[in-house]
Amino acid sequence: MPLTDTFIKALKHDPGASVGSKYSDGHGLYLHVKESGKYWRMAYRFGGKQKTLALGTYPTIGLAQARRRRDEAREQLASNVDPGLVKQAQKLALANAQENSFEAVAREFHAIKRNAWSESYAEKWLRNMVKDLFPHVGRMQLPSITAPLLLSVLRKVEKRGARETAHTLRQTAGQVFRYGIQTGRCERNPVADLQGALEPIVVKHMAAVLEPSRAAELLLAIDLYQGQPTTKAALQLSALLFQRPGNIRAMEWEWIDLKHAMLTIPSQSMKRTKMHKLNGRPHFVPLAPQAVAVLKEIQPLTGHGKYVFPSLLTGERPMSENTVNTALRRMGYSGDEMTAHGFRAMARTLLAERLPDISPDVVEAQLAHVKSGPLGAAYDRAEYMEQRRILMRAWANYLDSLKDGVIKPQRKLA
Known part of the structure; x- marks a missing residue:
């Protein structure tokens, strides 16, 4: 039955x-x-x-x-x-x-490459995929994903105002398809057909003070800053050393040799590829007498700990990445006028315009800008150290000369 x-x-x-x-x-x-x-x-x-x-x-x-x-x-x-x-x-x-799905091939490619990438880049690469591409094309096999289909997905990202992310996703999707071709999962890369299809990215340069008179006003305002002593010192060293904001705020006392006036930033703490972080040289920053004086002044306050600029909440971490920017706002500088990163642009511009005897190659080396080509790494070698010392002293003296010409700051002081 x-x-x-x-x-x-x-x-x-x-x-x-x-x-x-x-x-x-x-x-x-x-x-x-x-x-x-x-x-x-x-x-x-x-x-x-x-x-x-x-x-x-x-x-x-x-x-x-x-x-x-x-x-x-x-x-x-x-x-x-x-x-x-x-x-x-x-x-x-x-x-x-x-x-052979897009997600499977993407994750396979990510697993192969992640050891050569920085942790932050590897994490961001996969996070963007999971958020914006996998939900729409993740289960599809590579040959079935067309350029119009991929464009429709990227348009969704554009509509929420994330133009830069849309361009990044176009590039990372192209990496997946190229790997798919190499491993026999597909025969062509549809991303190539999307050239020029996305809304262009309008590059906005970091806000910075670039005129000598305005730089003088800023420097005096920093000297008269009434906030935390460590914040004031971070502002002063941002101007004197013109290093990346992350390297300033995360500066450690063991990196500093006051006797020989040298700041040595370990390779792994620099903005480099993972391979260069592991195998590259440290970045040397000669300290002008003015920079040494700033460090000696705050050494009694923070010299007992790890960081030159520790967090006010806990000495186990460096100061917040927003601390210098917040101080600039308190001094009356909007985000469209000056930022922590703007000290680098200020130095690069004024060095080129006001100290023309300094070699541009030495300036670029001190900025830790990597040059392409076989001679790229040569600019960070020891034989340039004397030129760097001259550069840093000349720059510090130039900043002093700017302040000497200013009678009264026109900004509010914290």
């Missing part, structure tokens, strides 16, 4: 049946009831051998669907096709499809 939904639902496992109980529905279909659940099976013969085909688990697969799957298998048998082999081929095709 054929099975019914009511009968199947009421079935319970028989503890006395060690291998479970079987209930036939006809034409080879039966329900195998075990302690672990209820399983649809089909018994059939092919090539003179008795075989069993798994059709799913109840209640995920109901009676009607189990019967349809049985009938499909019987049609295959009638065509002299083994339904068991068909199922294996389908399972393999599904596995291959999942392995």
Whole structure:
């Protein structure tokens, strides 16, 4: 007698049946009831051998669907096709499809490259993929993803105002497709067809004071700053050393040799690729007498700890990345006028315009700008150290000369 939904639902496992109980529905279909659940099976013969085909688990697969799957298998048998082999081929095709999906290839590429990338870049690369590309094209195989489809996804990113992210995603998607071509998952890269399709990025330079008179006003305002002494010192050294804001705020006392007037920033703390962080030279910053004086003044305050500019909340971390910018706002400088990073632009501009005897190559080396080409690394070698010392002293003296020409700051002081 054929099975019914009511009968199947009421079935319970028989503890006395060690291998479970079987209930036939006809034409080879039966329900195998075990302690672990209820399983649809089909018994059939092919090539003179008795075989069993798994059709799913109840209640995920109901009676009607189990019967349809049985009938499909019987049609295959009638065509002299083994339904068991068909199922294996389908399972393999599904596995291959999942392995060749955009997400699978992207994650494989990420796993290969992440050891050569910085941790922050590797994390950002995958985070952007998970947020914006995987939900839309992650399950698709690479050959089925067209340029118009990919553009429609990137347009969604543009619409929320993230133009730069859209351009970044276009580049990272291109990396995935190129890797797909290399590994035989696809034959072409549709990203190439998106050249010029996205809204352009309007590059906005970091706000900075670039005129000597305004630089003089800023420097005097810093000297008269009434906030935290460490914040004042960070402002002063930002101007004197013109290093990246992250290297200023995370500066450690063990990097500083006051006797020989040298700040040595370890390679791993510099803005470099992971390979260059591991294998590169440290970055040397000669200290002019004015910089040494600033450090000696705050040494009694923070010299007992790790950081020159520790967080006010805990000495276990450096000051916040917003501290210098916040101080500039308190002094009356808006974000469109001056930022912590603007001290680098200020130095680079005024050095070129007001101290032309200083070699541009020495300035670029002191800014830690990596030059391309075979001579790129040469600018950070020891034979340039005397030129760097001259540069840093000349720059500090020039800043003093600017302040000497200012009678009264025009900004509010904190």
